[in-house]
Structures are given as structure tokens and as C-alpha cells.
Amino acid sequence: MSSAVPRAHAADSRDEILRAARHLFESRGFHETSMSEVAREAKVSKALIFWHFKTKEELFLAVLGKLLEPYYIDFAQEARELDERAQLERLIESYLLFVRDNASSVRFFLARLLRDGDEVSEEFTSRIRGLYDGYRALLMDLIRRAQEKGLCVGTLKPEATSSMLLAALNGMLVELLFMQSADFDLKAALGTLRGMLFGDAQHNEGGGLESGRTTEAAPAAVVGKENV
Amino acid sequence: MSSAVPRAHAADSRDEILRAARHLFESRGFHETSMSEVAREAKVSKALIFWHFKTKEELFLAVLGKLLEPYYIDFAQEARELDERAQLERLIESYLLFVRDNASSVRFFLARLLRDGDEVSEEFTSRIRGLYDGYRALLMDLIRRAQEKGLCVGTLKPEATSSMLLAALNGMLVELLFMQSADFDLKAALGTLRGMLFGDAQHNEGGGLESGRTTEAAPAAVVGKENV
DNA sequence: AGTCTCATTGACCGCAAGGTTAGCGATCCA
């Protein structure tokens, strides 16, 4: 009595399920999303989901895996020929652009990180931590090299400065994601950061955050695969 | 057949329920906490919870209300006689101390803010936004007055600087709450902020974050009641 | 043609969730 219209390859329905699950997990969270809902959104039967993934947990992990993919990109590659100051600015901008363009999955991860006693995401917590620490190390290194060339205020201590910088970036991220603060002036805050790092008050060469995403296939973050 | 041992006033059991609910909501979240668990932890019957609160949602809102109480304190009162620089440092320190000492409820709120499509906490979102904007306004005002007295680097634009400062503080907060970054040097980052605001690299007078909470009854934040 | 595997389904199960109800003992007060 089954009206199944099987696809040639199971991968099709599997992808469709992953897409639906991702959407629902992102907007509603793990516990608030039922397998029936996923099935409805993916337009498959609930049983098929359990055929592809043994448990709800396994489905969730598969979604997490897919979400993490765009986080890896070799930043250093694409900006090797710029001077340290330009690289630094690029790196900072990349961070914010990435967050803006991947807002929903970043939200998702933050929400996950906030839960304690959650064994499921333990592995991913550490992976994200890895990315994060890699980014900070990159920042610190860049600041140190910029200082050696006199491109950056010399009195700053690279370690403390990179921590502070990253904290500031995360704070902006939070501001962007949590509340849509209308009166939060991102560009101005960035200008302040520049002033602090490089000693001049405003720099503002063209491009930057006000332009929409330009390269669809080039997510902005973070660091080479060797950090994962 | 009921073995009820009624209290003289219902408020007792009500408070006990709120305490238990708060604890569970904080550590496990709304959807992961069942009314039966709350009942068990509060050592009352499940039915009694529904006698005090019509629905689980209503219980949740009551918990939120109780959580927000310590967020209000008149900061300006307790630091009126200090100079602007000291006030600024005090304000910054207060922020971080408050977050540290109320970590679990701050986590709770962040987790709530991350959910979209959540009608329930809409009201609380705006209340928190109010607190937040009040704090920023206070920062900005303080920076401006400190500049007028020459206590603070004059080239900074108060508006952008306060935004940036707050972002940095929030970033540290995130770092403290989300991941327990062992290698995140909070004091150093604070020193960098000081250097940036006041032009000197290190200041480090005694007291500060490394001492445990000293005054049990004096939560540290944020701004006067007129902002709520 | 027959059979095997793959992709898929509707129907079902046990269980725990949020919520309800009937009623019990104590206290108040007329």
C-alpha cells in the first residue's frame, strides 16, 4: 500500500532531509524540532529519516558536520602579497563578513555552546575552539610582524592586543546577532579599532562592510586546515 | 488519601517552586526541563505547580521576572565623588564583575536571546536592550566628560569609542561564558583597554577582578531605574 | 522470468510530556 516513488540514488532524499533538518534545527533548536516536522518539511516519511540516520542524534551530528564545512578556508593563501597592515585589516573584515553571511549557523553554534551538560556537541565545541584559537594566533602573529615593520602602534603588546581585538569583534558579532541594535554603528567602531591599532583616526578606503557579499563561493574565515 | 502538609502561606511553596525552576531552566533550558522534574526538585507535587502557575510558560515568565531583579541598581549613586577616569574604570570593572557573579543567569538570557521566533521573551529582550543602551549611554557620557577634563585620550570619538568598548566587554563576557578559555588573559586585555582609553600602557592599582566577590548584597551593574 | 537489493512507506508501540480532576486535611470565621 506504499506510494513510494524512490529516487535513483538515496543521496537525493538524504540531502533533502539534511536541508530540512538544518533549517529547523537552526531556527528552533534541537529539542524543539521533532522528527515528524523534519519529515514534513523534507516531504518524506518519518521512517525514511530513520533509515538514513539511526537516531535523531545522528541526524543532528550530520547537520553539524555540514554546517562546519564553510568554516575552513586557507586565509593566508589569498592575502600573501599584501603588507601586514592590509592583511590585518583584511582579516578583521573577513571575520565580520563571515559572521554576517553565515549568521544563522553562527547563531546555531552559539546557542549550542551556551548549553552546559550537553554531551552531543562536545566534539564540536572543541573544533570551534580550535578555529577560534587559530584565528587569534593569526591575529597575534600579524600584529607582531606589523610592529616590526613599524606599520602598527609599537607600544601595544601583541598578545593582549589580539585578545582584546578578538573580544571586540565578538562583541560586535553578538550585537549583530542577538539584538539588531539599530543605533550600533559598526563602521565607526571599526574605525576606532583601526585608530587604536595603526594610530590614525580614520582610514576608510572603499569596499568594506557596506557592500553586499561579492564573491558567492568565497566564505571569509579563518585559518588553514592544519589547525583543525 | 493525600499526605499534604500545607504551609500557612502559599508563598513558601511558590518560592520553592521558583527556585527549583530557575535552577533547572538555567542549567538545562526551557524545553529540556519537565514539570515533573521541577516538582521533584521543589519537593512538591506536579499539580501544585499548576495550581500556582497556569502553564509551564507562565512559570517560565515568573522565573525570568525574578532573574531580572538584581540587574537594576543605581550605579551613579555609589561613585559620584570619584573623578571621571576612576568612574570609567569602575564602570567597566563592574560590568565584568557582574557578569562573572551572575554567570548562570546571564547565560540563560543569552540563550533566550538567541532563539528567534520566540514570542515569549520578546518583552524581556526589550528590557535587556534598555539596560544595555543605558549602560552604553553612561559610558559615552563618562568618556566625553573625561575628555573635557583631559583625563582621557582626546582624539577618540566618544560615540564610536563607547560602542567599541562595550563590544570588547561583551566579547570578553562571551569568552568567559561560552568557552572557558584557559589561555584568555582577561587582565591583560583590560590593561589594553585602559591603555587605549587613557594613553598609558599599564595602570593596575590593587583590587580588581582577581579578588573574589567582596560584598554579597551589592550586585555590580548597571544604571538607574529611570532607564527601565 | 525470477530473484536480490535499494529506497520508501503506513501503521504501530511504549513512554513521557503538559495538563486536569476529584477530593483530602487544616484553618478561619460566623
Add this chain to the structure above:
DNA sequence: TGGATCGCTAACCTTGCGGTCAATGAGACT
């Protein structure tokens, strides 16, 4: 003293969950 009210509970109800299972149509291989 006796009912009204308060504080409280055991037992129950309904719904929806995560998960299972037997069955089935559509190729692919022999």
C-alpha cells in the same frame, strides 16, 4: 459547630514524541 476557603496531592487523561517493522514498487543482475 459547621461550612467556606486555602494549600495540597494521587491518579488520571490526552497528545505527541522517538523509534520500529512488515510490506512494497522499482530497477539491476543472472
